[in-house]
Amino acid sequence: MTAPLLDIEGLRIEVERTGAAVVDDVSFQIRSGEFLAVVGESGSGKTVAARAVLGLLPPGLRRVSGRIVLDGKDLAKVSPKHLRALRGPAVGMVFQEPMVSLNPAISVGRQMAEGLSLHLRLPRQEIRARCLDMLARVQIRDPAHTFDAYPHEFSGGMRQRIMLASVMLLKPKLLIADEPTTALDTLTQREVLDLMVDLARDHGTSVVLITHNLGLVARYAQRAVVMQQGRLVETGAARQILSAPQQVYTRQLVEALPRRTTGAVRRSAGELLMSVSGLKVEFGGRRRFFQRKPGMRAVDGVDLDIHAGETVAVVGGSGSGKTTLGRAMLRLIPSAAGQVRFRGKDVPAVADRDFRLSSQLVFQDPYSSLDPRMRVGDIVAEPLRHVTGLSAGDRAKRVDRMLDEVGLAGFGGRWPHELSGGQRQRIAIARAIVRDPLFVVADEPVSALDMTIQAQVLKLFERLQVRYGFACLFISHDLAAVEQVADRVVVMQGGRIVEQGSRDDIFDRPQHDYTKALLAAAPVLDFGKPDEQRVRA
Amino acid sequence: MKIRANTAIGGFLIGVLVATAVTAAFWTPFDPLRVNLRARLQPPSALYWLGTDEFGRDVLSRTMAGAGTSVTVAFLTVAFAVVIGAALGVVTGYVRGWTDRVIMAVNDALLAFPGILLALGVMIVVGANKFGIVLALGLAYIPSVVRVVRGTVLSIREKEYIEASRVIGNSEFYSMARHVLPNSLAPVAVLATSMFGWVLLAESALSFLGLGVPPPAPTWGNMLASSRPYMESAAWLSIAPGLCIALTLLGINLLGDSLRDRLDPRMAHG
Structure with missing residues (x-):
């Protein structure tokens, strides 16, 4: 040699x-x-x-x-x-x-x-x-x-x-x-x-x-x-x-590495929770004196239903409009056209109180989503400001229970900078769940985390979902994570939905070329053992 | 808790200053206003520790009496400029749109004037007294505070924790006050400490032009201004107030730095 x-x-x-x-x-x-x-x-x-x-x-x-x-x-x-x-x-x-x-x-x-x-x-x-x-x-x-x-x-x-x-x-x-x-x-x-x-x-x-x-x-x-x-x-x-x-x-x-949970879809879908139709979001459009210059269409006519308690994953390459879709569904950014209905009621362009209080967002970057000048306990307690009829004692109790739930009991007095990325993301999740929302948008919640931490946070997220029963829009480019948590999968390309279906249908029987390309590009660990399923990484 | 040298020296200087100002309110070696023409321009001696000025007034007594006036004026001016400037800066940076454009247009117009000129104009309108100075100098320094705060706010408002606050259902005002403002103040602390120095000097400039605290009441500024003709023959007249201004600035700067670090949870353990 x-x-x-x-x-x-x-x-x-x-x-x-x-x-x-x-x-x-x-x-x-x-x-x-x-x-x-x-x-x-x-x-x-x-x-x-x-x-x-x-x-x-x-x-x-x-x-x-x-x-x-x-x-x-x-x-x-x-x-x-x-x-x-x-x-x-x-x-x-x-x-x-x-x-x-x-x-x-x-x-x-x-x-x-x-x-x-x-x-x-x-x-x-x-x-x-x-x-x-x-x-x-x-x-x-x-x-x-x-x-x-x-x-x-x-x-x-x-x-x-x-x-x-x-x-x-x-x-x-x-x-x-x-x-x-x-x-x-x-x-x-x-x-x-x-x-x-x-x-x-x-x-x-x-x-x-x-x-x-x-x-x-x-x-x-x-x-x-x-x-x-x-x-x-x-x-x-x-x-x-x-x-x-x-x-x-x-x-x-x-x-x-995330694996597909065995068996079919976890829960049968509940009642219709959210329904989006013809949603369009434009960026960079400029109003001139007499004409309007059309901007870039980030989301271009999306129809999507979400049922109570289910997890719908949105996948697609960068620039496919998946993050924008999540923000627009929460009415955090203005949409150019389309309707968002929540529990049968139309959500106006500036979200009404009811919708704002029952929907939440978990961010990708745990380093910028927590206010560096607030203690962890105060961060988790903040959403409870808007819950009426809660005494200070009740509030503290609920925060403690939530911290315990995400595995960080006793962390209330710490500052965000004292925590690791995974711990911060747990706090961000606690903040999103503490008010018991019906709908949570999770925008690449584990992409910024290490592998072993990713697995822990995903597991935590699943457990909380079973316990609190919120519906989730899980935005991710990580097909492995999606395969683990999603009930249904929506594939986006260029601001449009090109394919949607149950998780097993999308992963096992993709129809659209873009979906096939995405799946083919995701590396797979295949050890050729019949008793072990393929693992996507 | 470990006390750093910064904090100790700064605290000591400012402590001495405050003690002096308080003492001067009740007792000074001589009456700072008493004219004694037989003891004009005496050099420092056992009787007059820091000498006497052109009217035979005791420089030590005047310096002590001036401490209160000078520092009160400077402190109020900085506080006024920072409170108004930070509020405007946060609003203009956070709300954007027309509010931003109007406030910043006025602000930039004010910035284009030399601060002292602006203060002069205001002084002529409101008259030469302590509060006139605070108002005039405060207005002159607000624009730079607005600029600095707005710059920080523009970056802070894009952070995800601001969006998180919105998702929680907090009002825009609450988000501004609870999340944007505290995170935008670090550069202001730095600005405020250096402003303190400018104000002490600007006050003396106004006095020099006859628009400061009216004589015979002593301030460090007007003492410095009136000592100018005697710079060569009686240097002690300018040394006492000059040294006081310098030491006060040093103290404020040291204390400001440690205060900024102490207020930031990320630095508090360093």
Whole structure:
């Protein structure tokens, strides 16, 4: 066997000030042309470990011990100048956030050319030709135009392709991709990753994919490294790790993947609770003096019924209008046309008291949905202001019970910043449920959370729903979560509903092409065991 | 709780200041207004610790007596500007639309005037007395408070907890007062402490132009202003009030910083 391309041994990285280990005794190798996944939750040190290869540690962190050998050279003994020369031609990196990893003030072409002109001495024409070739290779429609365009003209998926193109231009031996598709929707995610694999194969590049998504590991990686709190938990063949995890933590991760609850739809649908017809929402329309310029239709004529106690999931790619639909149904944003009926009564454009008090919203980002200057107990108590005939004692009791219900008994006196993301989301859920609503819109409630936390929060949500019997509009791009919680599924594309049906119908017998594409793009863990169902990740 | 050096030094300076002002209300070494032409421009001595001014009045007594006036005027002015400015800023940033456009148009017009000119105009209308100064300087400083608050409010109003408040069924006014306002005040605390200094100086500028607190009542501002011709021959006249202004500013700034940190739950444990 040949020597590995990259050999990390006993790597330890500390916080300079406190000496706390961020990465502790981590060793792994990657061979030439191999696809390795580094898996872990936030705080596991996976990003820091990978960045150490390039010598790009965030300020305040320091490598204490360990060897990083790239292609026979020990990077610890290499001068910073030499290390800089390695970045690009030897090791390339693609970052998570395509919206901010390209410089908005420089044209795409110049950014791509930067690496080439820095590391290779080539005539301008040659550089341009190579860039155009590469842009065509990553399936950008009009390379010549793209070359002179600026980053803001492109969507997240396109930018990530441009990023990939500019990194691969230098034909690096090793490509480090740090959650490259986390900010993208499922369809785009698949396109970008497929491209990455193709390019890597063409150039013989090894890939380190840093991810929290086990589905991607199953689909793309040959080997996987599992990390937890800075330590290496398990390494081995990707299939092996996923189908027969040896360590407790790895098993937890695999088990945390959402699964379809066995049996058909959980409850028979109750009475008709909400009914939306012909709903349209427009953005950016401008009234001029005499004519009205039509805006972008985010929601374009949606009809939807929701029955008491059921969970209706809305799925679709980014820009499909699913978030807008949720807000418009709650009458939080003005709609251009259409009706919202709640319990047989028409809800006016400015929601009436009855509807406002019986509907609630759970947000995606638990970091911005809680007022940082209010204690947790006060946050949960706030909706009770509008419940009449409740004494201060009753109110406190109800808040305590609710906190207990979401597993955070005794947290009332804490501040939001003292809680983790998962705990914050529990508080947000408690706030939504405390007034016993009939209808809850949950807008990507678990997308911002770690895998194991996602599973806990989803389970909590389901339990609360059984207990309190509210109907839920579950907005998500995460098909796995949808498969676990939904009774019915609505598929949206371009502001319209293209297909709706029971969960099993949509997942097992999709009719519309867009639904099929969505399902195909979602990676699946399939271990080929007859007694175990397929798990979507 | 651990008390930081900031808080300790700031607290000490302001404590001394308040103690002085209170003492001066009952007792000063000499009557700050008594003219004694035989003791004109005496340098500091055992009798007159900080010397005497051009009318033979005791500088120490006048500095002590001026502390109350100067600091009261500055404090009231800042309070007035911050309360009105923050209220307008929150409303204009939160409500947007026509309200925003009208308030900001007036505000920007006021901002275009030099503050002191604006204050002069107001002083001429309301007359030269303590409350005239508070009103005049307050009005002159409101526009910058409005600008700063509106800027923060524009970002705060897009936060999801504001939408959450709306979903709960809270009125717009309640959301503004309970969620938007407290979260928009951190930059105001910083602005207010620096404003305190500007006001102390602006008051002296007004006095210099003959529109401040009318003589013979002492303020640090008018003491500083009247000491100007004697800068070379009797430097002690300007040193005493000047040093007082400087130390007060230092104290207020230190205290303001620690107050801002203390009020923010995210910083309170640092």
